[in-house]
Amino acid sequence: MVSADLLSRARAGDGEAFRELAESHRRELQVHCYRMLGSLADAEDAVQETMLAAWRGLSGFAEERASLRTWLYTIATNRCLNARRAASRRPVREWDMSRFESPLPTPRDEPVWLQPFPDALLEGAADQPLGPEARYEQTEAISLAFVTALQLLPRRQVAVLILRDVLGFHASDVAGMLEVTVESVNSALKRARASLKRRERSVAGHESPPAAGSPAEDAIVATFARAWESADVDALVALLTDDVFIAMPPEPFGYEGRELVARYCARQLGAGRRFDLVPARANGQPAFGAYLRGPDGVRHATGFYVLTLAGGRICGITRFEASVLPWFGLPRSLPSR
Structure with a gap:
């Protein structure tokens, strides 16, 4: 529950009160944006835009309709969707294969914008409570294989799968966040799950990795x-x-x-x-x-x-x-x- 006093002060223009309200969510929002965008640099930009939009739009936040956390996730998700839409319009780079010595590399459908995510930035983010419908462990949902697979999905499917299966938001909540119907959310989730399952089958037979630090x-x-x-x-x-x-x-x-x-x-x-x-x-x-x-x-x-x-x-x-x-x-x- 958001402190009524903090919220009142933030709406009155108190920047410190706003930071106290929103900053506790920054780390988890950064992880969320990274999952959607596959790029740490782009994720940091999206979080900055989210915080700025939240500060400017705080008067429109209604706690009776959604929690502050859900509201921030709504803003962040839509910022990421916009970023992915803009990225899809970039010209495709031509690669000069003649510069490679033998053996020639194997062409593969890999996201060229992929960047690694420091484990140090996961501290605090993985401790946030997940919704009851989350299907993935948080460590699995930040792995390079998982983030890579997300980048190959259509942008709406990425948003729905992360919000539903990684964070555990209810379908009705996701529909409100994306301003679509519950049926649309369920359809996008079904297609996203099927795509991930096909990719998982391509590496079937691998043993599970040993526990981190073991x-x-x-x-x-x-x-x-x-x-x-x-x-x-x-x-x-x-x-x-x-x-x-x-x-x-x-x-x-x-x-x-x-x-x-x-x-x-x-x-x-x-x-x-x-x-x-x-x-x-x-x-x-x-x-x-x-x-x-x-x-x-x-x-x-x-x-x-x-x-x-x-x-x-x-x-x-x-x-x-x-x-x-x-x-x-x-x-x-x-x-x-």
Whole structure:
């Protein structure tokens, strides 16, 4: 229940009162916008726009019709829908495949705007109460695989699936938030679930990942780091599933299958190139900042890798550009040792 005094003061123009009302929801709204947009930068913009719109429209908030949290989610969701509509109108970038050495990457329907989400920003957001109809664990609903799948759905289906199955809002609530009928919500949800199920079938047979921070997860992560830093391609390949895929946003392709991934790793680690890996966590998954050792001993950032685990093996590696490192508190370079 919103404090009547705080609400009255905020409506009278008290910015501190508004911040006290709305800021407690900022972190969960950021996660929500990230799920919808797949981009941390775009999510931050959407949250800023949401807070500004809420501040300007506070006089129109009626607590008897919806809670403040629901009202903020309504604004945020519609901001994200607008952002996705605008993004769909951008010109498609042409990629020059001739710049790639053998093996050529595998074309795949991957969201080129995908960015990783720091686990540090999940603190507090995952503790928010979910509605009774939520179907996903919060850790599963922030994984790279899940967020990637969301980006491939039509924008209305994304909104409905997140609001219903991730956050657990009732169908009638979602209908009001999107200004559509309950029948429209149920139809969009049915189609979204079917699309996700088809995508899940494509990776059927994978074991569940070990629990975050568990000895099983720590063991495979440590083995990967040792193999990468020592340029032991055979040890790396032994960690991979047969259908492993390396994605490389913002490029809409990667390398699929153990053989092609092995050749990619061999090229990265060949010619005497040596790396140091600094551990991090993104999307509830183990990750590393990768630093190439220079001739002067200084180590320069070359990328950010997020691992997707299946049992005791790696079924996916997503390589992001080094520009994301500051989000994880990682520097662009490391001094010589």
